[in-house]
Amino acid sequence: MGIKYSNKINKIRTFALGLVFAGLFISYLGVFFRESPLVMALFILIGFLAIILSTVVYFWIGMLSTKTVQVVCPTCGKPTKMLGRVDACMYCKQPLTMDRELEGKEFDEAYNRKQKRADN
Known part of the structure:
Protein backbone atom coordinates (compact mmCIF):
# COMPACT_ATOMS: atom_id res chain seq x y z
CA MET A 1 0.00 0.00 0.00
CA GLY A 2 1.32 3.46 -0.92
CA ILE A 3 1.97 6.48 1.21
CA LYS A 4 -1.15 8.14 2.57
CA TYR A 5 -1.15 11.91 2.41
CA SER A 6 -3.44 14.15 4.39
CA ASN A 7 -5.34 17.25 3.48
CA LYS A 8 -3.92 20.52 4.86
CA ILE A 9 -7.29 21.73 6.12
CA ASN A 10 -7.80 18.49 8.05
CA LYS A 11 -4.29 18.75 9.54
CA ILE A 12 -5.01 22.23 10.88
CA ARG A 13 -8.41 21.17 12.23
CA THR A 14 -6.78 18.20 13.96
CA PHE A 15 -4.21 20.53 15.52
CA ALA A 16 -7.01 22.79 16.81
CA LEU A 17 -8.85 19.81 18.26
CA GLY A 18 -5.63 18.71 19.96
CA LEU A 19 -5.38 22.18 21.52
CA VAL A 20 -8.88 21.79 22.96
CA PHE A 21 -8.02 18.46 24.58
CA ALA A 22 -4.62 19.71 25.76
CA GLY A 23 -6.29 22.77 27.31
CA LEU A 24 -8.83 20.64 29.13
CA PHE A 25 -6.11 18.28 30.36
CA ILE A 26 -3.90 21.15 31.56
CA SER A 27 -6.85 22.75 33.33
CA TYR A 28 -7.70 19.44 34.97
CA LEU A 29 -4.12 19.15 36.27
CA GLY A 30 -4.89 22.21 38.38
CA VAL A 31 -7.17 20.05 40.54
CA PHE A 32 -4.11 18.26 41.90
CA PHE A 33 -2.78 21.55 43.29
CA ARG A 34 -5.79 22.52 45.43
CA GLU A 35 -3.52 23.29 48.37
CA SER A 36 -1.86 26.08 46.36
CA PRO A 37 -4.52 28.34 44.81
CA LEU A 38 -1.90 30.25 42.81
CA VAL A 39 -0.54 27.12 41.08
CA MET A 40 -4.07 25.80 40.54
CA ALA A 41 -5.13 29.10 38.97
CA LEU A 42 -2.00 29.08 36.78
CA PHE A 43 -2.84 25.63 35.37
CA ILE A 44 -6.44 26.62 34.76
CA LEU A 45 -5.34 29.85 33.05
CA ILE A 46 -2.84 28.06 30.78
CA GLY A 47 -5.51 25.50 29.85
CA PHE A 48 -7.99 28.27 29.16
CA LEU A 49 -5.47 30.03 26.90
CA ALA A 50 -4.93 26.80 24.94
CA ILE A 51 -8.69 26.52 24.40
CA ILE A 52 -8.88 30.17 23.30
CA LEU A 53 -5.97 29.55 20.90
CA SER A 54 -7.86 26.59 19.43
CA THR A 55 -10.86 28.86 18.86
CA VAL A 56 -8.62 31.30 16.99
CA VAL A 57 -7.17 28.47 14.87
CA TYR A 58 -10.67 27.15 14.07
CA PHE A 59 -11.77 30.65 13.06
CA TRP A 60 -8.64 31.13 10.92
CA ILE A 61 -9.04 27.82 9.07
CA GLY A 62 -12.72 28.55 8.57
CA MET A 63 -11.89 31.85 6.90
CA LEU A 64 -9.10 30.20 4.91
CA SER A 65 -11.35 27.40 3.70
CA THR A 66 -13.73 29.93 2.13
CA LYS A 67 -10.88 30.89 -0.24
CA THR A 68 -10.02 27.35 -1.32
Missing part, protein backbone atom coordinates in the same frame (compact mmCIF):
# COMPACT_ATOMS: atom_id res chain seq x y z
CA VAL A 69 -10.66 25.84 -4.72
CA GLN A 70 -13.22 23.06 -4.72
CA VAL A 71 -12.39 20.19 -7.07
CA VAL A 72 -13.80 16.73 -7.70
CA CYS A 73 -11.34 13.99 -6.81
CA PRO A 74 -10.61 11.78 -9.85
CA THR A 75 -10.28 8.68 -7.64
CA CYS A 76 -13.31 8.76 -5.34
CA GLY A 77 -15.46 11.31 -7.22
CA LYS A 78 -16.21 13.39 -4.11
CA PRO A 79 -15.81 17.17 -3.99
CA THR A 80 -12.81 18.24 -1.93
CA LYS A 81 -11.12 21.53 -1.11
CA MET A 82 -7.60 22.25 -2.33
CA LEU A 83 -5.30 24.61 -0.47
CA GLY A 84 -2.10 25.51 -2.32
CA ARG A 85 -0.47 24.03 -5.44
CA VAL A 86 -0.57 20.45 -4.13
CA ASP A 87 -2.92 18.88 -1.64
CA ALA A 88 -4.59 15.57 -0.88
CA CYS A 89 -8.23 14.53 -1.18
CA MET A 90 -10.06 14.90 2.15
CA TYR A 91 -11.65 11.46 1.73
CA CYS A 92 -9.34 9.04 -0.13
CA LYS A 93 -6.01 10.86 0.45
CA GLN A 94 -5.23 10.91 -3.28
CA PRO A 95 -2.50 13.50 -4.10
CA LEU A 96 -3.96 16.35 -6.16
CA THR A 97 -2.55 19.29 -8.09
CA MET A 98 -3.99 21.88 -10.43
CA ASP A 99 -0.55 23.00 -11.63
CA ARG A 100 0.23 21.52 -15.06
CA GLU A 101 3.99 21.78 -14.35
CA LEU A 102 3.65 19.35 -11.43
CA GLU A 103 1.59 16.66 -13.19
CA GLY A 104 3.46 13.37 -13.20
CA LYS A 105 6.00 14.50 -10.62
CA GLU A 106 6.40 12.88 -7.20
CA PHE A 107 3.95 14.38 -4.69
CA ASP A 108 5.77 16.73 -2.32
CA GLU A 109 4.02 19.19 -0.01
CA ALA A 110 7.11 21.39 -0.26
CA TYR A 111 5.83 22.56 -3.67
CA ASN A 112 3.59 24.93 -1.71
CA ARG A 113 6.62 26.77 -0.29
CA LYS A 114 8.18 29.60 -2.26
CA GLN A 115 11.71 28.15 -2.03
CA LYS A 116 10.59 24.90 -3.69
CA ARG A 117 8.83 26.83 -6.46
CA ALA A 118 12.12 28.43 -7.46
CA ASP A 119 13.83 25.01 -7.50
CA ASN A 120 11.48 23.59 -10.15
Whole structure:
Protein backbone atom coordinates (compact mmCIF):
# COMPACT_ATOMS: atom_id res chain seq x y z
CA MET A 1 0.00 0.00 0.00
CA GLY A 2 1.32 3.46 -0.92
CA ILE A 3 1.97 6.48 1.21
CA LYS A 4 -1.15 8.14 2.57
CA TYR A 5 -1.15 11.91 2.41
CA SER A 6 -3.44 14.15 4.39
CA ASN A 7 -5.34 17.25 3.48
CA LYS A 8 -3.92 20.52 4.86
CA ILE A 9 -7.29 21.73 6.12
CA ASN A 10 -7.80 18.49 8.05
CA LYS A 11 -4.29 18.75 9.54
CA ILE A 12 -5.01 22.23 10.88
CA ARG A 13 -8.41 21.17 12.23
CA THR A 14 -6.78 18.20 13.96
CA PHE A 15 -4.21 20.53 15.52
CA ALA A 16 -7.01 22.79 16.81
CA LEU A 17 -8.85 19.81 18.26
CA GLY A 18 -5.63 18.71 19.96
CA LEU A 19 -5.38 22.18 21.52
CA VAL A 20 -8.88 21.79 22.96
CA PHE A 21 -8.02 18.46 24.58
CA ALA A 22 -4.62 19.71 25.76
CA GLY A 23 -6.29 22.77 27.31
CA LEU A 24 -8.83 20.64 29.13
CA PHE A 25 -6.11 18.28 30.36
CA ILE A 26 -3.90 21.15 31.56
CA SER A 27 -6.85 22.75 33.33
CA TYR A 28 -7.70 19.44 34.97
CA LEU A 29 -4.12 19.15 36.27
CA GLY A 30 -4.89 22.21 38.38
CA VAL A 31 -7.17 20.05 40.54
CA PHE A 32 -4.11 18.26 41.90
CA PHE A 33 -2.78 21.55 43.29
CA ARG A 34 -5.79 22.52 45.43
CA GLU A 35 -3.52 23.29 48.37
CA SER A 36 -1.86 26.08 46.36
CA PRO A 37 -4.52 28.34 44.81
CA LEU A 38 -1.90 30.25 42.81
CA VAL A 39 -0.54 27.12 41.08
CA MET A 40 -4.07 25.80 40.54
CA ALA A 41 -5.13 29.10 38.97
CA LEU A 42 -2.00 29.08 36.78
CA PHE A 43 -2.84 25.63 35.37
CA ILE A 44 -6.44 26.62 34.76
CA LEU A 45 -5.34 29.85 33.05
CA ILE A 46 -2.84 28.06 30.78
CA GLY A 47 -5.51 25.50 29.85
CA PHE A 48 -7.99 28.27 29.16
CA LEU A 49 -5.47 30.03 26.90
CA ALA A 50 -4.93 26.80 24.94
CA ILE A 51 -8.69 26.52 24.40
CA ILE A 52 -8.88 30.17 23.30
CA LEU A 53 -5.97 29.55 20.90
CA SER A 54 -7.86 26.59 19.43
CA THR A 55 -10.86 28.86 18.86
CA VAL A 56 -8.62 31.30 16.99
CA VAL A 57 -7.17 28.47 14.87
CA TYR A 58 -10.67 27.15 14.07
CA PHE A 59 -11.77 30.65 13.06
CA TRP A 60 -8.64 31.13 10.92
CA ILE A 61 -9.04 27.82 9.07
CA GLY A 62 -12.72 28.55 8.57
CA MET A 63 -11.89 31.85 6.90
CA LEU A 64 -9.10 30.20 4.91
CA SER A 65 -11.35 27.40 3.70
CA THR A 66 -13.73 29.93 2.13
CA LYS A 67 -10.88 30.89 -0.24
CA THR A 68 -10.02 27.35 -1.32
CA VAL A 69 -10.66 25.84 -4.72
CA GLN A 70 -13.22 23.06 -4.72
CA VAL A 71 -12.39 20.19 -7.07
CA VAL A 72 -13.80 16.73 -7.70
CA CYS A 73 -11.34 13.99 -6.81
CA PRO A 74 -10.61 11.78 -9.85
CA THR A 75 -10.28 8.68 -7.64
CA CYS A 76 -13.31 8.76 -5.34
CA GLY A 77 -15.46 11.31 -7.22
CA LYS A 78 -16.21 13.39 -4.11
CA PRO A 79 -15.81 17.17 -3.99
CA THR A 80 -12.81 18.24 -1.93
CA LYS A 81 -11.12 21.53 -1.11
CA MET A 82 -7.60 22.25 -2.33
CA LEU A 83 -5.30 24.61 -0.47
CA GLY A 84 -2.10 25.51 -2.32
CA ARG A 85 -0.47 24.03 -5.44
CA VAL A 86 -0.57 20.45 -4.13
CA ASP A 87 -2.92 18.88 -1.64
CA ALA A 88 -4.59 15.57 -0.88
CA CYS A 89 -8.23 14.53 -1.18
CA MET A 90 -10.06 14.90 2.15
CA TYR A 91 -11.65 11.46 1.73
CA CYS A 92 -9.34 9.04 -0.13
CA LYS A 93 -6.01 10.86 0.45
CA GLN A 94 -5.23 10.91 -3.28
CA PRO A 95 -2.50 13.50 -4.10
CA LEU A 96 -3.96 16.35 -6.16
CA THR A 97 -2.55 19.29 -8.09
CA MET A 98 -3.99 21.88 -10.43
CA ASP A 99 -0.55 23.00 -11.63
CA ARG A 100 0.23 21.52 -15.06
CA GLU A 101 3.99 21.78 -14.35
CA LEU A 102 3.65 19.35 -11.43
CA GLU A 103 1.59 16.66 -13.19
CA GLY A 104 3.46 13.37 -13.20
CA LYS A 105 6.00 14.50 -10.62
CA GLU A 106 6.40 12.88 -7.20
CA PHE A 107 3.95 14.38 -4.69
CA ASP A 108 5.77 16.73 -2.32
CA GLU A 109 4.02 19.19 -0.01
CA ALA A 110 7.11 21.39 -0.26
CA TYR A 111 5.83 22.56 -3.67
CA ASN A 112 3.59 24.93 -1.71
CA ARG A 113 6.62 26.77 -0.29
CA LYS A 114 8.18 29.60 -2.26
CA GLN A 115 11.71 28.15 -2.03
CA LYS A 116 10.59 24.90 -3.69
CA ARG A 117 8.83 26.83 -6.46
CA ALA A 118 12.12 28.43 -7.46
CA ASP A 119 13.83 25.01 -7.50
CA ASN A 120 11.48 23.59 -10.15
